[in-house]
Amino acid sequence: MSAAKKWIMLCGLLFGMCSAAHTQSKEKLHIYFIDVEGGQATLFITPAGDSFLIDTGWPGNNSRDADRIAAAAKKAGITKIDYVLLTHFHVDHVGGVPQLVAQVPVGTFIDHGPNREASDASTEKGYEAYQKVLATGKYKHIEAKPGDVLPIKGIKALVISSDGNLIEHALSGAGEANPFCKTSETRAPDQSENAHSLGVLISFGKLSILDLGDLTWDKEMQLMCPTNKLGHVNVLVVSHHGLYQSSSPALVDAIHPQVAIMDNGATKGGSKPTLETLKKIQGLELWQLHYSEEGGSAVNTQDAFIANPQGPDKGNDLELTASQAGSFSVLNPRTGTNKTYTAK
Numbered sequence: 001m002s003a004a005k006k007w008i009m010l011c012g013l014l015f016g017m018c019s020a021a022h023t024q025s026k027e028k029l030h031i032y033f034i035d036v037e038g039g040q041a042t043l044f045i046t047p048a049g050d051s052f053l054i055d056t057g058w059p060g061n062n063s064r065d066a067d068r069i070a071a072a073a074k075k076a077g078i079t080k081i082d083y084v085l086l087t088h089f090h091v092d093h094v095g096g097v098p099q100l101v102a103q104v105p106v107g108t109f110i111d112h113g114p115n116r117e118a119s120d121a122s123t124e125k126g127y128e129a130y131q132k133v134l135a136t137g138k139y140k141h142i143e144a145k146p147g148d149v150l151p152i153k154g155i156k157a158l159v160i161s162s163d164g165n166l167i168e169h170a171l172s173g174a175g176e177a178n179p180f181c182k183t184s185e186t187r188a189p190d191q192s193e194n195a196h197s198l199g200v201l202i203s204f205g206k207l208s209i210l211d212l213g214d215l216t217w218d219k220e221m222q223l224m225c226p227t228n229k230l231g232h233v234n235v236l237v238v239s240h241h242g243l244y245q246s247s248s249p250a251l252v253d254a255i256h257p258q259v260a261i262m263d264n265g266a267t268k269g270g271s272k273p274t275l276e277t278l279k280k281i282q283g284l285e286l287w288q289l290h291y292s293e294e295g296g297s298a299v300n301t302q303d304a305f306i307a308n309p310q311g312p313d314k315g316n317d318l319e320l321t322a323s324q325a326g327s328f329s330v331l332n333p334r335t336g337t338n339k340t341y342t343a344k
């Protein structure tokens with residue numbers, strides 16, 4: 001009898017039930033899109049057993065975001081987070097670090113290098129608090145550059161953007177002329193930490209998942225024009241919580257994702273023009289962490305694909321499970337909606 005079968009039997013005998021994460025973690029990739037109210041916290045558990053968190057949500061709020069990350073870790077059956085990647089140093093991404101390390105052990109922090117927006121008091125405060133955590137000497141630290149492959153076992157996490165720099169050459173199989181450059185307006189360079197976001201393309205079997213943090217429109221154009229350096233992507237973690245400072249057609253139409261997941265809050269992100277841009281992409285299904293008040297009923301996705309509808313906030317997550325062979329499913333635990341896709 002295989003170890004996995006023994007575990008399932010033990011679960012059945014001793015506890016009555018075990019979570020899917022326990023029984024499937026040996027073969028599947030599990031991703032938890034944790035609701036941090038318009039910040040980001042996305043937890044990956046790879047089939048090799050490595051755990052990888054992209055961003056830590058906000059500070060304060062009585063440890064709300066760290067509590068939610070700890071709850072997701074518990075649900076996933078892990079007691080430690082091996083890698084925490086900070087896309088950039090805005091407070092909705094780095095802010096939760098001190099509260100997180102107070103309750104969950106972390107192995108390695110990954111970032112883009114020094115804060116480039118020291119003039120902004122709240123950004124500098126979040127960065128300094130993170131530097132204090134690093135200064136304890138308890139953690140490994142990686143400064144990642146475009147083209148680096150992060151040392152996470154069970155997935156390939158390729159760095160696409162970091163500290164304002166981008167991959168220089170098209171990925172294998174990509175590099176075609178991008179017709180959506182013409183339909184994307186030119187915008188002034190963003191000078192904030194957003195444009196320095198550490199963005200990754202994650203590959204797992206036939207599945208690809210793009211998370212560029214809060215990378216801005218001007219950087220998207222630089223990355224995607226005149227040629228599409230990324231090619232087609234299966235799953236897009238919508239940049240910048242769906243704010244219209246990102247999601248140019250040059251990016252989102254060119255990569256033509258099958259599924260997009262937006263880590264918006266009720267009143268942060270989920271911009272109407274971004275929702276409209278995504279709605280027009282043929283075959284794309286959008287899942288949202290929150291109903292967007294700005295979007296209204298016309299452009300929000302269907303209720304079954306929204307983790308947190310209007311009304312009192314429950315902090316519900318969305319979950320994605322993927323197999324090496326290319327099938328993946330997105331689950332909305334609030335409604336029980338579980339839709340399976342085949343990576344194309």
Ligand SMILES: [Zn+2]
Nearest residue numbers: 039090092214
């Ligand atoms: Zn943000």
